């Protein structure tokens with residue numbers, strides 16, 4: 001790790017190198033101390049003479065192989081084992097194939113065979129943030145042990161899909177300098193894709209080819225549990241393997257039966273296995289204040305832009321794993337192995353309950369759908385938190401008190417967990433009409449597998465529409481979009497939807513997903529992501545020499561209008577002094593005005 005100085009010396013003259021290298025320090029030198037760790041899971045590491053030793057094991061789990069070496073090893077394993085198949089499921093923007101490993105005892109490793117196998121399928125995904133790559137190296141070890149290490153019984157009651165690296169382009173933007181808060185591997189990939197998109201914000205809008213491929217994979221193979229494998233940043237604590245899902249700790253979720261299955265069967269099985277192997281499992285930990293732990297941690301739900309929120313919304317139980325970045329890479333990889341293995345065992349052992357939970361969530365049709373998690377204000381619970389002691393010091397750099405973690409365990413009794421409350425409650429209509437003119441909106445809904453009826457002929461319907469009010473557009477781009485927020489004012493209208501428009505019934509398993517994508521007040525609605533920005537612009541105008549005499553006539557013809565105008569002048573001094581605004585006031589009340597301005601073009605059947 002000390003060899004970080006070498007590139008500087010190689011690139012610059014000695015004096016220049018001294019100046020530059022004095023400003024950078026090897027990442028390991030900056031990290032707080034890691035408590036020594038040993039656990040039973042260390043026995044999982046293959047011996048040097050094992051012909052199926054993985055590339056990372058060959059490097060003592062200190063480094064991680066590149067994409068080509070990872071796939072080459074998996075291809076060899078698939079060629080040698082009848083239980084393992086390697087399949088391409090998409091391409092990245094830079095042209096790399098995306099692979100899924102299919103591990104099954106079914107005769108044919110095909111979607112129909114798995115869907116009709118009577119066994120639930122676990123989908124585990126590594127490297128959505130490809131610097132957080134523990135999942136890849138753990139998955140390779142587990143697949144080896146399923147194929148040749150006596151663990152094939154894991155496939156007796158479950159199938160296993162494994163995506164080793166979801167963000168394959170980011171994985172190859174590899175460096176020793178990518179994740180300063182993380183203790184190994186030596187080479188780490190980059191968080192975002194080659195299009196600088198964060199895949200774990202892309203689940204709903206699905207801009208990236210990687211996400212489009214993942215949405216197809218989910219629909220094609222119909223998994224029953226989805227594991228999204230990460231490494232976290234943030235504060236120091238004793239837990240090495242932290243994870244969570246919407247609806248944990250009794251919070252509400254979009255798939256209450258799925259959340260109950262996770263609470264009742266998944267968490268006890270996984271926690272037990274991790275503890276027996278020497279790991280310390282804990283909940284997802286996001287401190288309210290990274291400089292003051294006693295303020296508590298947020299125990300919130302994920303919006304559907306994230307994997308866990310998305311899975312919850314489409315009734316696919318989904319778990320976010322966040323290994324603790326300050327724990328050494330070998331410890332994290334071994335914990336991930338136990339995590340995936342025990343998840344696969346739990347899926348098999350409680351298959352009937354899992355299938356029943358998903359079926360119940362798929363057939364529930366809640367009239368009210370919460371959205372916009374993370375606004376806080378929910379129920380507060382407490383936990384005894386296995387923390388790490390810290391001291392404070394005044395940093396000359398920040399000018400305020402910063403935290404220095406000391407590496408020694410410390411128990412925080414009764415630490416508050418601040419629960420979540422939805423920011424808005426959406427009402428479920430019977431159906432939506434999306435006009436054919438919104439082809440990108442229809443395409444992304446279809447990419448999610450939302451069922452829709454495409455109109456072969458124009459259809460005239462009387463429906464509810466929204467007039468957007470209080471539209472606020474972001475001033476900074478986010479994930480390639482200028483997002484916006486808006487309120488709505490409903491109005492009844494009769495509209496003709498041209499052929500090619502779609503009617504989307506909400507009486508379907510993805511009904512809640514359609515609601516969250518199509519109700520403007522939802523933070524992850526397509527409107528909020530900027531898919532309807534064209535309706536925010538007025539495109540026809542009126543000249544003062546036309547509107548001024550027209551206004552005079554309107555005032556003369558309508559005493560109520562005159563009264564309204566005079567009241568407005570009296571109440572609004574700014575308006576009274578603004579000639580253009582005064583004329584616009586009349587224009588907006590005339591027949592010339594664009595009556596479609598700020599009209600959200602999606603119709604609702606209540």
Ligand SMILES: [Zn+2]
Pocket residue numbers: 129132230231
């Ligand atoms: Zn991550």
